Each structure stands twice: as C-alpha cells, then as structure tokens.
Amino acid sequence: MLFSEQNFRRGEFSGSIEVICGSMFSGKTEELIRRLKRAQIAKLNVEIFKPKTDTRYDETAVVSHDLNSIPSTPVDSSSAILLLGTNTQVVGIDEAQFFDDELPEVCNKLALKGIRVVIAGLDMDFLGKPFGPMPALMAIAEHVTKVNAVCMQCGSPAVYSYRTVASEAKVLLGEKESYEPRCRACYHALG
Ligand SMILES: Nc1ncnc2c1ncn2[C@@H]1O[C@H](COP(=O)(O)OP(=O)(O)O)[C@@H](O)[C@H]1O
Ligand SMILES: Cc1cn([C@H]2C[C@H](O)[C@@H](COP(=O)(O)O)O2)c(=O)[nH]c1=O
Ligand SMILES: [Zn+2]
Numbered sequence: 142m143l144f145s146e147q148n149f150r151r152g153e154f155s156g157s158i159e160v161i162c163g164s165m166f167s168g169k170t171e172e173l174i175r176r177l178k179r180a181q182i183a184k185l186n187v188e189i190f191k192p193k194t195d196t197r198y199d200e201t202a203v204v205s206h207d208l209n210s211i212p213s214t215p216v217d218s219s220s221a222i223l224l225l226g227t228n229t230q231v232v233g234i235d236e237a238q239f240f241d242d243e244l245p246e247v248c249n250k251l252a253l254k255g256i257r258v259v260i261a262g263l264d265m266d267f268l269g270k271p272f273g274p275m276p277a278l279m280a281i282a283e284h285v286t287k288v289n290a291v292c293m294q295c296g297s298p299a300v301y302s303y304r305t306v307a308s309e310a311k312v313l314l315g316e317k318e319s320y321e322p323r324c325r326a327c328y329h330a331l332g
Contacts, residue, residue, distance in 0.1 A: 157253030160230075162264040163288040164322045165302040170205040172288060173235055173261040177211055180231040180257070188225045189233040193241060197314050198267075200316050203235045206316065217243040224249070229256060237262030238272035239312065243315035245277040266311055267304035267320070269328065290322030294330075301328035 150296060159176070161169045178186050191203055193215040198204035203213045213233075216222060225232065232251055234312045237244060237260045248258045264287070265277070266272045279285050289298035299322035307318045 142212045155317055155319070156254060156256045156258065157284070158248050158252050158282040159257070159259045159280040159284040159286070160205060160275075161259070161261040161286045161288065162279065164265070164290050165263065165316075165320050166203075166206055166322045167259040167288040167290040167299070169263075169288060170203060170235055170247060171207065171209055172286065173233055173259060174205060174209050174211050175204065176259050177233045185230040186226070186228050187231040187233065189235070190216050190222050191235045193217045194312075195236045195314065197316065203233070203300045214313065219247040222247050231257045231259065234258070235262075237278060238264075238266075238275050241275055242277070244274040245281055248278065249281060261277035263302065265301065266304055267299055267313075283300050292324040292327050293321040294323055294327035297326075299324050299327075300326065303328055 161172045163169055176252050177187050177189060189203055189211055191213050195215070198231070198257055199210065201213060201215055202208040202210040211288070213235065220243060222232065222234070248260065251258050260278055263272045264275050288302060292299040301323045302320050303323040304313070
C-alpha cells in the first residue's frame with residue numbers, strides 16, 4: 142500500500158494517522174520523505190514539523206542518513222503544530238519520540254479536521270524501552286509500519302538501537318559515532 146490515498150466518509154475527505162517506526166538507520170525518515178513528496182506531487186498542501194532540539198543534520202530541514210531532505214518547521218511543543226495554515230491537507234512529523242505527551246491528542250485533532258498525519262519516530266530508546274509518545278501514537282493510528290535496519294554485528298534485520306558510547310541520558314543526539322542498529326540476539330549479548 143502506498144498510503145497516498147485519502148479516506149472518504151459520506152463523500153468528504155476524512156483524516157487519518159500513519160506511524161512509521163523502527164530503530165535508528167531503519168529508513169523511517171526516508172519513508173516519511175517518500176510519502177510526503179508523493180503528496181506534494183499530488184498537489185496537496187503539506188506541512189512538515191520536527192522538534193526544535195533535533196539539529197543533527199540541519200536546523201530546519203528533515204534530513205535522512207543518506208541526506209535526502211525536505212523543508213520543515215522546527216517546533217518546541219506539539220501544540221505549535223495546531224497553529225498550521227487552514228488549508229493544510231497533509232502533516233508530516235519526524236523524530237516524534239522527542240515530542241511531549243500531548244502529541245497523540247494533537248494528531249487526533251488534526252485527523253478529525255480531515256488531515257492526513259504521517260509520523261516517523263523511534264519506537265524504542267537505547268535501553269529497549271518504549272520511547273516518549275510513540276506507543277500512544279501507534280495505538281491510535283490507522284496504519285503502523287515497522288521498518289528494520291541491518292544489524293551491524295551479524296547482518297540480520299535490526300530492531301534495536303545499541304548505544305556505543307558511555308551515557309545513561311535518555312536523549313543523546315547522534316549517529317554512527319554513538320549508535321549501531323542490532324538484532325535482538327546481538328543487542329542482548331550486551332556488546
Ligand atoms: N545498518 C544500517 N542498516 C540500514 N540502513 C543503514 C545502515 N547504516 C546506514 N544505513 C543507511 O541509512 C539509510 C536510512 O536512513 P534514515 O531514513 O535516515 O533512517 P532512520 O530515520 O530510520 O534513522 C538507509 O537507506 C541506508 O543507506
Ligand atoms: C536510541 C536513542 C536515540 N536517540 C537519538 C539519536 C538520534 O539523534 C535520534 C534518532 O534519529 P534517527 O532518525 O532515528 O536515526 O535519537 C536518543 O536521544 N536516545 C536514544 O535512546
Ligand atoms: Zn545481529
């Protein structure tokens with residue numbers, strides 16, 4: 142399924158929520174960008190948001206590890222997403238794990254206004270625990286897509302983000318210098 146369709150109910154567009162989740166390097170951002178660019182090609186009004194704190198590759202754009210990118214608006218809370226333009230038809234949100242607990246309700250309000258909401262985020266933190274608002278978003282979504290990276294130890298499908306540096310902080314921005322994707326067996330072999 143290409144997720145480019147709008148739902149119809151009684152002849153009017155109705156909104157929906159799609160979640161793309163997985164470990165680091167699993168292709169979440171690429172899949173988000175792919176769906177949003179298709180919506181732009183379909184001439185829909187698309188607005189894209191990311192947390193202001195995520196400055197890893199760019200202050201404003203959403204950028205994948207392969208440096209595919211799409212312009213976005215950095216916001217410091219989920220409620221700011223509700224201030225979008227009145228003719229917005231599709232909303233994209235990247236790094237959803239870093240948002241506050243109000244994000245699911247914000248997305249629900251957008252979907253009830255007829256907006257298609259596409260969200261990407263880490264389902265688990267480096268400890269293998271559910272990350273921020275992601276479990277609640279997955280619960281209320283019409284569609285959940287879980288993507289896998291490649292385990293850097295054995296080449297199997299990877300669902301965990303293993304932290305390779307000494308830090309217990311839940312939030313530690315980084316890429317390959319600080320994390321590697323691992324499969325279940327390699328992650329639990331404790332390094
Ligand atoms: N171990 C890995 N497994 C899969 N992809 C990887 C890996 N390391 C680097 N990549 C690259 O990362 C890209 C995915 O980047 P991105 O969409 O930004 O991932 P995510 O948002 O899930 O962190 C892949 O297309 C691939 O080129
Ligand atoms: C596992 C984990 C990750 N992070 C940070 C590291 C990156 O900056 C982002 C994830 O980016 P990606 O697009 O999914 O590659 O999150 C973190 O702060 N804490 C963690 O436990
Ligand atoms: Zn492995």
